[in-house]
Amino acid sequence: MLTEAQDQAAALHRQVRDFLAGHDPAAMPPLEFLRARFDAGLAWVHYPAGLGGQGLPRSLQAAVDAEFAAAGAPDNNPARIGIGLGMAAPTILAFGTQEQKERWLRPLWTGEEVWCQLFSEPGAGSDLAGLATRAVRDGSGWRVTGQKVWTSMAHAARWGLLLARTDPDVPKHAGLTYFACDMTVPGVEVRPLRQLTGEAEFNEVFLTDAGVADTDRIGGIGEGWRVAQGTLMNERVAIGGAALPREGGMIGLAAKAWREHPEARTPGLHDRLLRLWADAEVARLAGARLRQQLAAGQPGPEGSAAKIVFARLNQELSAFELELAGAAGLRYDDWTLRRPESVSFSGRGPGYRYLRSRGNSIEGGTSEILRGIIAERVLGLPAEQRTDTRVPWKDLPR
Ligand SMILES: Cc1cc2nc3c(=O)[nH]c(=O)nc-3n(C[C@H](O)[C@H](O)[C@H](O)COP(=O)(O)OP(=O)(O)OC[C@H]3O[C@@H](n4cnc5c(N)ncnc54)[C@H](O)[C@@H]3O)c2cc1C
Numbered sequence: 001m002l003t004e005a006q007d008q009a010a011a012l013h014r015q016v017r018d019f020l021a022g023h024d025p026a027a028m029p030p031l032e033f034l035r036a037r038f039d040a041g042l043a044w045v046h047y048p049a050g051l052g053g054q055g056l057p058r059s060l061q062a063a064v065d066a067e068f069a070a071a072g073a074p075d076n077n078p079a080r081i082g083i084g085l086g087m088a089a090p091t092i093l094a095f096g097t098q099e100q101k102e103r104w105l106r107p108l109w110t111g112e113e114v115w116c117q118l119f120s121e122p123g124a125g126s127d128l129a130g131l132a133t134r135a136v137r138d139g140s141g142w143r144v145t146g147q148k149v150w151t152s153m154a155h156a157a158r159w160g161l162l163l164a165r166t167d168p169d170v171p172k173h174a175g176l177t178y179f180a181c182d183m184t185v186p187g188v189e190v191r192p193l194r195q196l197t198g199e200a201e202f203n204e205v206f207l208t209d210a211g212v213a214d215t216d217r218i219g220g221i222g223e224g225w226r227v228a229q230g231t232l233m234n235e236r237v238a239i240g241g242a243a244l245p246r247e248g249g250m251i252g253l254a255a256k257a258w259r260e261h262p263e264a265r266t267p268g269l270h271d272r273l274l275r276l277w278a279d280a281e282v283a284r285l286a287g288a289r290l291r292q293q294l295a296a297g298q299p300g301p302e303g304s305a306a307k308i309v310f311a312r313l314n315q316e317l318s319a320f321e322l323e324l325a326g327a328a329g330l331r332y333d334d335w336t337l338r339r340p341e342s343v344s345f346s347g348r349g350p351g352y353r354y355l356r357s358r359g360n361s362i363e364g365g366t367s368e369i370l371r372g373i374i375a376e377r378v379l380g381l382p383a384e385q386r387t388d389t390r391v392p393w394k395d396l397p398r
Contacts, residue, residue, distance in 0.1 A: 005057065012060055016042060016067045030074035034110040037068070043109045047093065051105050059292055062243060076111040079342035083153060084108040084115035086238025088161055088180075091231045095178070095219045104159070104180070116157035117235075118148040118181060118205060119228065125150075126369050128163070129172045129225060133207060135164035135179065142166075142212045144181065147204065152363075154190045154203040155339050157183045162212070163228050166221055176224030180216045187211065196355045198335040201343055233299045235364045240307030241287040250317040250346055250353065251280035257321050257350070264324045276317055283309045301377040304370040311360035311367055314345060318353040325350055 019040050025033055037043055038052040045060050047053025069075070078085060085108070092104055107113040124131040133146025144164055154160065160181040167175035181188065187210030192200035219227040247255055258265070258273055287306055290299075322329035332351040345360065346353055361367040375381040 005059075008056055009060055009063060012042075012045065012056070012064060013067070015040070016064055020068075020071050020073070025068075025071060025073040031110060031112070033074055034076055035106070037073075038106050038109055042068075044089075047089075047105070051093075051101055052109055058294060076109060077342065079344055080153075080156070081108065081111050081114055082238065082343055083117055083157075083161075084113070087117060087231050087235050088115040088159070090234045091161065091178075091218065091227060092180075094230050095227045099215070100180075100218065113158040114153060114156045116151050116154040116160045116183070117231070118151055118154075118160040118162040118207075119231075120150045121147060122149050126366060128228065129176065131163060131165060131176070133162075133164045134168070135162075135166050135177060135212065137166075138211070141214050142179070142217075144179075144187075144207045144210045144212055146207050148207070149204050150193070150202045150363075151190075151205045152202045152343055154183065154205050155192065155200075156341060159183060160188075160205070161218075161231060163224050166224075170222070173225045174222055176228070177221050178218045178224040178227040179212045180218060181207075181210065181212055182216070185211055192337070192339055194337055196358060197352055198332075199338045199340055201340050232365065233301065233303055236307040236370070237290065237294070237299045237303035239360075239364045240305075240310035241290045241303060243288070243291065244284055246281065246284065247277075248284070249280075250314050250357075251277055253346060253350075253353070254317045254321050254324075257324050261324055264326060269320070269324060272320060276313065276320060279309075280313055280317070283313060301373050304365070304373045305378070307364060308361075308367050308370050308374075311357070314353075314357040314360045318350065318357045321350040322354050 019037070019042060023033055023036050028036075034043075041049055041052065041054040042064055043052035045053050045056040045064060046058035048055050065075075076085075089105060089108055092101055092108075096104070104113070108115060118133075119128060119131075121131050121133060131146075133144065133148065135142045135144045142164075144162065146164065148160075148162075151160070160183050162179045162181040163176055164179065165175050166177040169175070183190070187208045189206040189208070191204045191206070193202050193204055194200050195202065242249075254273065254276065258269075283306070286309075290303060290306055293302075329350060332355075333349050345356055365373075372384060376383050
């Protein structure tokens with residue numbers, strides 16, 4: 001007898017087959033194909049009907065994606081729209097209005113609209129709740145002024161997930177409100193920030209009286225911290241819990257280098273590779289379990305562990321790869337200032353991977369901050385006594 005899950009998988013398989021029979025990926029423009037796939041509820045099957053899904057278990061998605069890939073169907077370039085898929089979409093789904101979901105989710109998923117995250121500021125990173133960007137009521141909307149920094153992909157983005165201070169007179173966590181900021185309006189200026197790799201994957205964003213419609217507010221006024229927590233939990237799972245095949249990602253590249261360079265092998269490197277391989281496999285399986293535990297809603301603090309391990313492994317594996325390359329590993333392929341169209345942790349060569357992976361233990365919450373979250377919210381240890389020295393919101397002009 002078939003279980004309910006097997007029934008659902010079989011029904012989905014038939015649906016994908018019927019869809020492909022009516023939509024030849026080789027004959028249709030890619031965008032038209034992606035829009036039709038979304039409208040058929042085959043984009044992300046765990047999303048609700050009418051919003052690209054069918055309210056099915058998330059675990060069924062991988063098989064759907066694999067069938068589309070095998071049929072030569074275009075994908076939505078996940079590396080380009082990673083912030084949209086991994087952070088904006090679950091935030092909009094959990095906290096947005098029905099109108100917002102209908103307006104934003106389809107072009108987000110098809111890749112027509114790229115999203116970025118306007119959270120960090122020069123004076124507020126780990127202490128995000130201390131941010132100083134102000135949103136002030138102006139008729140039916142808001143005027144936003146402040147500076148954001150390290151904003152990945154802002155140069156390609158149509159929308160930004162914006163956390164701003166709407167009330168400077170209440171405790172810092174209570175005075176924040178969450179918006180979607182249209183990156184094309186006057187008063188939004190994006191300037192490239194060159195990083196260690198030579199590329200400018202991230203930016204500084206200057207907001208000067210930028211207009212944001214109240215209908216683009218996500219969640220209630222003063223509820224920004226709660227909404228932002230949802231985004232951050234999803235960010236950690238998106239960075240650290242990606243679905244990979246065995247020996248996929250960085251471990252695959254290190255193992256390939258090992259196989260291709262027998263002359264560089266030493267017993268010490270052999271031992272290191274075996275330990276890293278086992279660690280990578282454990283992390284991959286733990287990531288699979290984490291994704292299975294997730295319903296369509298919000299992940300919990302457990303995603304922090306996956307993110308910490310992801311960062312540590314990427315740094316160790318890329319260092320291993322460089323060491324294996326010997327003196328050649330010191331050469332860097334290209335230092336041109338580029339503004340990449342997608343975020344890649346493993347692209348280009350070993351030198352790029354080594355430099356890019358330094359950021360993995362900072363972006364999406366530093367490893368120190370994530371250890372604090374695990375200690376307090378997963379293990380239930382007593383909270384750390386913190387002395388906040390930076391309280392910029394207190395000095396804001398009223
Ligand atoms: C590649 C990359 C991409 C990024 N993309 C984005 C983006 O798209 N959008 C965005 O908004 N931000 C982005 N960021 C910014 C990132 O979220 C912040 O850099 C990060 O949260 C740390 O903040 P900070 O840089 O202000 O460092 P700080 O918060 O000043 O931290 C400095 C050091 O002190 C430690 N520290 C701070 N507080 C504590 C504490 N309570 N306990 C223990 N240690 C502590 C930190 O771990 C760190 O080592 C990106 C960063 C990188 C590297």
